[in-house]
Amino acid sequence: MACFDYKTRAMYIGFVVLVSMLVCSFAHLQRFEHPAKADGTLSFLVVGDWGRNGNFNQSEVALQMGRIGEKLDIDFVVSTGDNFYDDGLKGVNDPAFEESFTKVYTAKSLQKQWYSVLGNHDYRGDVEAQLSPVLRKIDSRWLCLRSFIVNAEIVEIFFVDTTPLVDKYMTDKEHSYDWRGLSSRKNYISNTLKDLEMALSESTAKWKFVVGHHAIRSAGYHGDTPELIRHLLPILKANNVDFYTNGHDHCLGHIASHDSPIQFLTSGAGSKAWRGYVNPNYGNALKFFHDGQGFMSVELSPTNAQIVLYDVFGKILHKLSMSKELLHSAI
Template sequence: MKRRQLLFTLGGAFVGIPIIVSLIYDAITKSKASSISQSPSSAPKFENTSSPNLADANSEISLDTTEEPLLRFAAIADNGFGSPDQFAVAKSMWETYQQKPYAFVLMAGDNIYPYGEIKLAKAYFEEPYAPLLKENVQFYAVLGNHDIIKSNNGMDQINYKLFNMGDRYYSFTKGDVREGTVEFFALDTNNNAPWEAQLAWLDRQLTKSTAPWKIVYGHHPLYSSGRHGGDRELVAKLAPIFAKHKVPLYLCGHDHGYERSIPLDGTIYIVNGGGGAPLYKFGKSPQTAFVSPQFSFMTFDVYQDKIITKAIATDGKVFDRAIITKA
């Protein structure tokens, strides 16, 4: 059995074992807002309601606001499994949308298990998200490791209209008509990606960008306490570019669960891989601000001066919130 197949099979052993960190959830609901501010020059200020042990250095920023955001979007990853858990997350996404509509969804890879075959897109993508697609909510995908196995190295997904990709890596802006409120940079983080060209492109595009907010996403984590863990090579490739351009947020999946990091050289790293594939066990690392492997998705409320992030479970409850502000 190939290693990739073995991992996939092992993943199946975790079906139906939602590793709910209820103690942590209790800590969220009971804790007072607190905050951290790290890495002096380039760090965004950061408020955290889920880690009550963090220093309270930013208490003037409130998570509770009635102000409408400039832009609201959602994010999922590791979702295309066709499982009841994927449908449960999709249902929660739809119920959240009905209360607070979001314009689009970032889909951070492993869009179609197990081999990325586009013939499964109907069952593993169009059906679970049918209500959202009917409302014309757009999905912006990147390629996960599963997406390039039997899909002409991902080209079938790149050419699939509903994934809105256009290429292996791409950028797009949303929000304000002229400048965009946020510019998104979607990466191919697979080993066989055209890394040299992609990194040069990312550096160039971030330099050129006039958007007030710049967010990067890709499938693989730089930092993670899940089964796959972090990736030093990815850190070496991407972290200096993030620091140079003050990218406040990198979103990914691959490890099936939720983990948010403290700011590392100004960037917060969020693993958001609870979209429907079997969950993994997570540990805790020095960079962990909050971890809870459960089936979930995220929403982001973007304001001029802050982004409020929410991780939302299948019951619609928010189990992690944070504020990201600019450096």
């Protein structure tokens, strides 16, 4: 470096900075900051598998979400994917965006940021449209990315794009999927898991939530996802994740892990449900199951978490109250 003239040195430093920025952009998930309340607490709703133009009781679920959202003074809403049925959006100007989102979730309490992941039905449409900032101009609440982090002070929520991890979508002859942005599935999966593992290991948040569309553990029709059990679950266990939340199964559910503190929560009942199926093989690990529409609320303090599952009428079906210390000392 000593023999470089000033101009050459400046160019060299600029190049190093550029390379470093590029490396960091691939090595880390995009992060969004969302402040907790002044008293250090946080509350939010979780809903999935909802986008049906208000039909199949979507509007009724939305009504109750608005009521509970006001009662809890929620900070934001989490969507677990399959945001638009049956085949995602056709483009950024698809009227389904407003018909299934803007005109359905109209309650004052729901005019907060929505953080959303993609589901397999979203991949059947124009994925780039759902990820586009153009939709945020139509409705500023909307934020959907492949994988990202929301840092809300006492909790970090890690959103994971699970559809590319599932093998069956690669050989599905009945539907087409929009794999743009995934030039190499193998590299995409590897990078997603590495980024998640790095982010989880570096997290100092009191609580760790991971959100994906597909279930790791579910007693519903689709059930467990072998690829997530194989690739994702070990990372969650190794990094003291508290909750994994998913949609995909059109039901509400709670399964306790037998060998880790992780609580598996299904909230995929935002519209069409009632499949008439429950997996009876979970035994005592299955804490709750509801084959019908509804949603979930989450209330957090630095030491305690309360999860509540509601049906389509806003009736409380199941409560999970956890102490941070007890949750991790029980295993």
